[in-house]
Amino acid sequence: MPEAVLRLENVTVRRDGVHLLRNVNWVVNQGERWVLLGPNGAGKTTLLQIASSRLFPTAGEVDLLGERMGRVNLQDIRYRVGVVSPVLSDKPPNHERVLDAVVTAGWSVLGRGREEYDEVDLKRAADLLSQFGCRSLSERSFGTLSEGERKRVQIARALMTDPELLLLDEPASGLDLGAREALLRRLTRFAADPGAPVTVLVSHHVEEIPVGVTHALLLRRGEVLAAGPAAEVLVSEHLSACFGLPLEVTAAAGRYSARLAAPGPRRPSASVSA
Numbered sequence: 538m539p540e541a542v543l544r545l546e547n548v549t550v551r552r553d554g555v556h557l558l559r560n561v562n563w564v565v566n567q568g569e570r571w572v573l574l575g576p577n578g579a580g581k582t583t584l585l586q587i588a589s590s591r592l593f594p595t596a597g598e599v600d601l602l603g604e605r606m607g608r609v610n611l612q613d614i615r616y617r618v619g620v621v622s623p624v625l626s627d628k629p630p631n632h633e634r635v636l637d638a639v640v641t642a643g644w645s646v647l648g649r650g651r652e653e654y655d656e657v658d659l660k661r662a663a664d665l666l667s668q669f670g671c672r673s674l675s676e677r678s679f680g681t682l683s684e685g686e687r688k689r690v691q692i693a694r695a696l697m698t699d700p701e702l703l704l705l706d707e708p709a710s711g712l713d714l715g716a717r718e719a720l721l722r723r724l725t726r727f728a729a730d731p732g733a734p735v736t737v738l739v740s741h742h743v744e745e746i747p748v749g750v751t752h753a754l755l756l757r758r759g760e761v762l763a764a765g766p767a768a769e770v771l772v773s774e775h776l777s778a779c780f781g782l783p784l785e786v787t788a789a790a791g792r793y794s795a796r797l798a799a800p801g802p803r804r805p806s807a808s809v810s811a
């Protein structure tokens with residue numbers, strides 16, 4: 538049986554009488570690359586908060602990296618999860634040198650102080666920047682980077698501690714076409730690396746799913762609508778139900794696209810006899 542990295546059993550989150558998540562069951566195993574899709578307000582960020590051990594469910598059980606939430610000190614598992622999210626992770630300061638923005642993750646700090654880093658750490662940070670096509674930016678300050686470059690540097694930072702689970706919250710949002718494709722190309726290579734951690738990527742758009750995603754979970758109004766192998770879940774029927782409109786989903790060479798389904802042929806109107 539594959540080893541579960543994350544297991545949610547009947548997880549419910551309620552706030553002020555509102556269900557943010559309702560009876561969510563989800564198992565993420567070693568070696569898998571997941572995409573989590575759903576419309577605005579579906580509960581994706583709430584689910585990521587649970588997966589990153591930042592939120593405790595109102596009901597249900599969560600096992601993260603082999604530990605039952607509620608029975609362990611969350612600080613002990615939190616550093617084993619890498620998070621890139623505008624909501625859940627902090628942005629490096631604008632004046633921070635890019636190499637420092639990555640290497641400081643080893644000390645869980647933002648903004649390099651007087652701490653000394655080993656050569657091995659500096660080399661790891663430089664290698665991660667290379668992996669995400671940002672090596673030449675090492676000496677720049679973070680605030681001078683384009684949005685696409687910042688996203689890639691933040692992923693390198695999240696990987697610095699060698700996490701066992703990587704959570705990417707809408708990494709391609711706000712990027713222009715070129716920056717999106719550059720990011721997806723890097724994520725595709727990353728997905729193909731057997732040494733890369735288990736990944737969960739959140740998105741609103743199937744066009745932002747990198748090649749190599751193995752599984753998909755669709756959320757709607759806090760409930761799981763479909764979950765399983767990507768090719769079975771990312772289909773017109775499920776995505777139409779998830780987003781509440783008729784969609785035509787196509788897949789080509791591992792990439793997906795969706796558009797509004799063409800209306801069916803009009804039925805001839807009944808002839809009216811006088």
Ligand SMILES: Nc1ncnc2c1ncn2[C@@H]1O[C@H](COP(=O)(O)OP(=O)(O)OP(=O)(O)O)[C@@H](O)[C@H]1O
Pocket residue numbers: 552553555556557575576577578579580581582583584741
């Ligand atoms: N404290 C709260 N009390 C009541 N409702 C809340 C609270 N926090 C979040 N919500 C609601 O829960 C729902 C799920 O929020 P969440 O941020 O998880 O959705 P999401 O899928 O990440 O949305 P988006 O794609 O817009 O970022 C939203 O409708 C939100 O308004």
